[in-house]
Amino acid sequence: MSSDASSALAVREKVKKFLDAAQKGKLELFKKLAMQLDEGKGLARTVADVKDANNRTALHFAARDGRTEVCKYLLEELRLDADVRDDDGETPLIHASRQGHFHTVNYLLEHGADPSASSELGATSLHHAAGLGDIELLKLLLSKGVNVESESDAGTPLIWAAGHGQQDSVKVLLEHKANPNAETEDGITPLLSAVAAGSLSCLQLLIEAGASPNVQAGGATPLHVAADAGSKDIINCLLNAGGDPNAFDEDNLKPIQVAAARGNRVAVQILFPVTTPVPNFSNWSVDGIINFMESQANKEQEITKKNDDPKGPTSANSEIVEAAPEAKQKALEAKSRGDDAFRRKAYLEAIDAYTQAIDLDPNEANLLSNRSLCWIRLGQAEHALADAKVCRSLKPNWPKACYREGAALRLLQRFDEAANAFYEGVQLDPENKELVDAFREAVEAGRKFHGTDEPKQGN
Structure with missing residues (x-):
């Protein structure tokens, strides 16, 4: 040298x-x-x-x-x-x-x-305090005159608070006249964020403050999102607030169909009495709806499976042979819609598109990785972690899968596990600076979280 x-x-x-x-x-x-x-x-x-x-x-x-x-x-x-x-x-x-x-x-x-300084993406200190649920910090910043409606790429502080399930933050922000119907450019509102986070307490506060239960983002209403998750209490809360069970999403599906496609029987039972029958269903009953939607999903998966079979389909499956290229094309089209929505920061819309692609091609790790990132951007760490884990199981030697899992664990403040995930990624790609930095930061965050920082021992 x-x-x-x-x-x-x-x-x-x-x-x-x-x-x-x-x-x-x-x-x-x-x-x-x-x-x-x-x-x-x-x-x-x-x-x-x-x-x-x-x-x-x-x-x-x-x-x-x-x-x-x-x-x-x-x-x-x-x-x-x-x-x-x-x-x-x-x-x-x-x-x-x-x-x-x-x-x-x-x-x-x-x-x-x-106090009002914002990042390139528009996030202020108030956004972070709201997402953390740090009420003392939140009130301090509000006392300094920070605009309660400050806009970031992921919405106002109220949208952040609701998206992280921070009931106390939501309450304080509403007391300071935060708009319960504030929207991002993609139509995300505090109520939609609360539903996506599975937070009944935040949802109830927002409804009491006048939040609309029938907003749409990416074609999906709060009831569609709740039906997809299968949350009994949130579905009932939305219905009691005037949520429309007969609204269609961009795939022309009602909430009850979304719930049935996910196998959420309790959600189907709640929605059934208030949903107008959909044409072309020969058996409009709880079991009939679930069976029909499951058969549709199974048919699409079978098409994908046949298309991916290295031996190729047999002549006895000639009908599936015709459908296979169409199914593959639909998966690619759905992914393209997801990519476009992500670039526009329409994360719920992207999630919906990636979900459609995953249904068609459940073994494609890239789709799970993309959807995991969308959940991260919405602050939905549990969903992000679930997708990241499936992604890693499909592609265990992919450094990006390790990064996705680590990022979700870090958001959950499970710093030791996050550091392990990042480290496994570093072992696969030692030159990856993003993984190396993430590993170091997770280790330091873990030390601080557990109270083992050196300065706390006397410095």
């Missing part, structure tokens, strides 16, 4: 230790490393210029882990910019808020941080 290469490597290592010291609250070590990195520009300029690959500064790292003393040194002694942004447009305040560090957030606000 040349002397120049050795020198560059030494600097990179020193930068890493510098940022780690900020993150772990080792203030004296941080100051020492800052002095070593200074090449005559002045300490403040040097510290401000040192960043990681994502343009995160020492202040970002300190704020993210609640190292208020480090933040104090950076803002009061070095007088750095409290609202410096990383590649995602996030300020230190947003980093601190996402982790629920109340005292650090309060300090940053008192020393010039903009």
Whole structure:
């Protein structure tokens, strides 16, 4: 190795230790490393210029882990910019808020941080506090005049709170006049988010506040979403609030048909008395509807199975031979619709399209991976984890499947399991920076979550 290469490597290592010291609250070590990195520009300029690959500064790292003393040194002694942004447009305040560090957030606000600063995707500290269900932090930010209707790519803080099943956050935001019928560009509302999250308590609060039970996103109404999940209490709540059991989705299906296709018998029984019979059903009964929808699903799966059989279908299956290319094409078309909806951030619409594709081609890991990511974007970690696990079972040596599982576990704050999933992905693809970084962050988050950070032992 040349002397120049050795020198560059030494600097990179020193930068890493510098940022780690900020993150772990080792203030004296941080100051020492800052002095070593200074090449005559002045300490403040040097510290401000040192960043990681994502343009995160020492202040970002300190704020993210609640190292208020480090933040104090950076803002009061070095007088750095409290609202410096990383590649995602996030300020230190947003980093601190996402982790629920109340005292650090309060300090940053008192020393010039903009409470309304938003990321490139529009998410503010208020969004993160709402999603966390951190009421103390939520009220602090609201007291600073943050707009309760701040728009992000995934909606207002109320939509975030409902989507994470945070009943107390929903209550506080509604008390501050948050709009219960706010919509994203894709038609997602707080009520739809609450239904997708399976949160009856949030749903009831929103209905009491005047939220409409008949909104549509991607063609699906809240009743379609609830019927798909099979939630008895949520279906009854929506019906009592005036939810329309005869509304059609984009596939021309009523909620009862969606429930039947998923085998959700209890949901079918609840919806049956209030649903107008659908033409072409020879047996309009609970059993008749379930049997018909299941037979349709089985027929599509059989078509796909025959199409994927390496030996090819026999001549006795000539009718299926004709249908097989059409089924495969339908799966590809559904995936294409899902991809398009995802690009437009219409995540519920994307989920619906990917689900159709999965029904046609249940062994395609990419579809499960895509749907898992959509659930993550909606904050539905349990659904995301379920899809990720199936994805890994189908394609166990695929690094992306490991990443999907880790991301869902991280959202569930199961940091040790998340770190294991990420690590398994790193073993499959050691050069994958996204997996490596995710593994390290999960390990650090786990230490903090379990109270084993070094600074908590006396630093």
